[in-house]
Amino acid sequence: MPPADNDRQITPFPGDLWTQPPITVPARSTATEEVQRIRTPAALHYRYNPGIAPTVFLRELAQKRIVGGVCPTSGEVYVPPRGMSPKFGVPTSGTVEVGPKASITAFCVVHIGFGVNAPPVPFVSALILPDGASVSLYGLIQEIPYDEVRTGMRVEPVWVDDDQLSTSFENIKWWRPIDEPDTDPALLKGHM
Amino acid sequence: MRDVAIVSSAQTAHRRSVDELNEVELIQPVIAAALAGAGVSIGDIDFVCSGSSDYLAGQAFSFVMTLDAVGAWPPIVESHVEMDAAWALYEAWIKIQTGHADSALIFGYSKASPGDLPRVLSRQLDPYYQAPLWPDAVAYAGLQGRAMLDAGIITERDMAEIAHRNRMAAEANPNAQVTGSLSVDDLLAQPYLSDPIRRHDCPPISDGGVAVVLAAGDLARSWSSRPAWIRGIDHRIDGHQIGARDLTVAPSIATAAAKAGVSGRFDIAEVHAPFSFQEPIITSALGLSDDVMVNPSGGALAANPMMAAGLIRLAEVAARISDGSADRGVAHATGGHCLQQNLVCVLEGAS
């Protein structure tokens, strides 16, 4: 650990650095304040369509089912499906239901939340591998003290009330631990 | 310079709106078809380069998502330009010239349908002096059209004839979006969309994409029975401030054409003129004689998928060389407003 040194100097610039030559400006008759920064608001409006595979995923999620896209070449299952098997560049062929039980493949404790839907801090953001899936999706871990979350921990989704279900990721409020032995973290490598 | 050829290409059937597909779903079949056309798979390809723009569909990091359509595993040598994919082909051609690659896959795509394209394109303009005024891209182009008319270089009838010829030619193009045309007289009877521009002078708004396979030397000969050899390729840019430019010319096209070796006889030219009145600016800068067949595909007036329409011009010339219907052609791609940036490529069949 370097010693604290409160007299540290900041190195000066080398000499002869190019800068914009001075500009001569016609004299101003008023005391108008010079403009140095402007705001240029811009709003663009789009119609957003998520595509075939995400649409299937979200329609299933509205039925409290998690589905992944199946790679016709390798059998790998991608969740959420984006329509492609990314390693082979081929369309996934249909979907299969995965989970709902799952394992935590990686996580972190978050001390700063964003947006109205963020839970009180600290909370846990995790990569979660549903049983039967080849890769993980992001989710929150709740109903357990944040400092007890572990890689390999078994979890299940907690859904919003049935009357709140929609074609939205937010159907899963969070994931909570279930009483099953942890998955060996070594088996989860390559599934984040 | 190494001999490099376009050995295969594929396009979407261009449409006004492909709502059901996202961009990766849109482009994957095109990539697969271009690779299949060369009889190869991604593992045979040394370099991948794509062209796209996040602004068109409002999709941040669009190219990151479309990488899933390539099959980047094991990891690939890959790059991306925020330009028309004709420039992605240029980067790939350079890469092959360095000797670090013998083959390349290039693709470009866009979905312009989710946004209001003429408004979106205003975001490309001078952010201090022009973009805050939100000029739409059609009216902006009209400033160039008016300059052509005022200079007496072209008439509104000439513009209608160009639109008519391109759209009639597009009837033979299975990928075209707008085919067929009213008579020139009937076109001239139509109201202005943005005086001096009528609807027929404008390109359609398109969703679509294109993919091309490049290969060098003997590899090209083994992947295609008749490769379309790149004999010269160059790109140049003019100034952005259209008020300081002569809008009736695009000097960057002439410079690029000279550097690319545009001279002598051509069977075919595919030029990227989104607006009717831009075609003569390009053909005169290329110095094309009257007997050259210009835009047998229908050009950008038949389909104009942004970020792909330039590379499509190269693909169209290459396809006609590879099928034996042409021996020598020139292709042109443009970027920006009012033909600001231009790429010119000479392609030949004889090796």
Add this chain to the structure above:
Amino acid sequence: MTERVAVIGVGQTKHAAIRGDVSLPGLLREAVYRALADAHLTMADIDAVVVGKAPDFFEGIMMPEGYLAEALGCVGKPLFRVHTAGSVGGSTAIVAASHIEAGVHERVLTVGWEQQSCSEAMWALSFQIPFQQQLVAGAGGYFAPFINEYVRRSGAPEDIGILVALKDRLNGLKNPYAHLHEPDITYESVRDSFMLWEPIRYSETCPSSDGAIAMVLGNESAAAQAEASSGVPPAWIHGTAMRSEPSVAMGRDQISPLASQECAAAVYAQAGITDPRGQIDVVEMYVPFSWYEPMWLETLGFADEGEGWKMTESGATQMSGDLPVNCSGGVLCTNPIGASGMLRFGEAAMQIRGQAGDHQVDGARTALGHAYGGAAQFFAMWVVGAAKP
């Protein structure tokens, strides 16, 4: 007909949260004219310009290179725009170099920039897209789980990130161009800064900067002419490599991406490097969050898997160590995103040219510049050296 390529001029701006004294074109021109002056050249001597920046939404300008054509002295010349996410600054320099290596041009100007004061990185990188998952944990929610997993796998002590941040911020004091100059920083002040995403504290994260860097690259004869007129030796490019892999794929390891390993292997093979730690004198590595230093030390072959943190802990990566990393202060001091990768490449060249001033590593003859982006999936690297390859 491949040509040798050298860096013959480097220039950069003073980087700051807001460069309120210059316009967007003025920001680029400050770097461009400094690079041209360093090369003893003028705009007229440049054959082509290759530029790179991160997503257009950052500045709210679609494909801004068209607007910048005149400012870059590019009218009538080729102007090329690269965008490969966070690695873009590195990729841009490599694309520029390939124009010369291919024998197409003799002198190419390359520029990377970002004016992040136009908007906010948090907005530009993560505005809400319909039907996509809301990320209530912010950007760190994406990558911090991987860092945490690195800590778990490697058993690294909790304070390695603090050591990296302290080192880079202290190095930044030796670099007048750096954005963050924190002379009062201490181990304790980093440790006591706000914990954001465990194990990342506020002082272990990169700033948002306005800034630009430009380099002039030349072929062999251009390099000889530049050296004759400027008296500064060229930094020869000994190898360049780029690799990409999907953002999500079974078998991917975001902690030690295969693309990073293969990119390093490719660039070392070109540069004739068989013992990276022994042969490379100085590294400019893309470390936007402290813990990426030990992680990249491993994928770049400087340490065995799980051992990178030991180099950091031992002081090996300090300026006085055997493998100084980020003598410039790195991304942790300066982060105009589209420039950050090229700053790594340019700082590596400055070390070779003996131009790094107070953060110069004496006798540096071989240097690695490194950049990455996306979900740790896009990589760009070059090795530059004093010896003509």
Add this chain to the structure above:
Amino acid sequence: MPDEPTGSDLLEAPLAIEYPFNRTTGPVIGPFLTALIDQRVLGIRGEDGRVICPPTEYDPLTGAPLAEMVEVASTGKVTSWSWVATIREGQPLQHPHALALIQLDGADTSMMHVVDCGSADAMVTGMRVAVRWSDERTGSISDIACFVPTGEG
């Protein structure tokens, strides 16, 4: 498992990409915008002596740094125009108008702005126009509300 969605099965939602972008103006754009507040228009002298308006820090052909800002008139002539019949959000006039290039007296290049003249029939290249100033000027290109025909020439 359901079939692939078609037609009304498609999901669709609006996406707004919206931000009040900040732009630093620097030593040339800043004085130009400042002068607009005072109802004055500035240009800058190019390398070849031409007066560039609106001004840039660099020559439009060579990129060389420019240094001498000069005042130009707030009147000039239309050098090109097109008709904007469909109005879009954010445009300076919310009724049909001309988009135009306008060369101000004393300038050698043209500025893009809009002309309020009622109908396309009233527009002709070469016509004389003058700035109509915005009542509330803040130092932006919109301080020029639009140009209007002067009725001369």
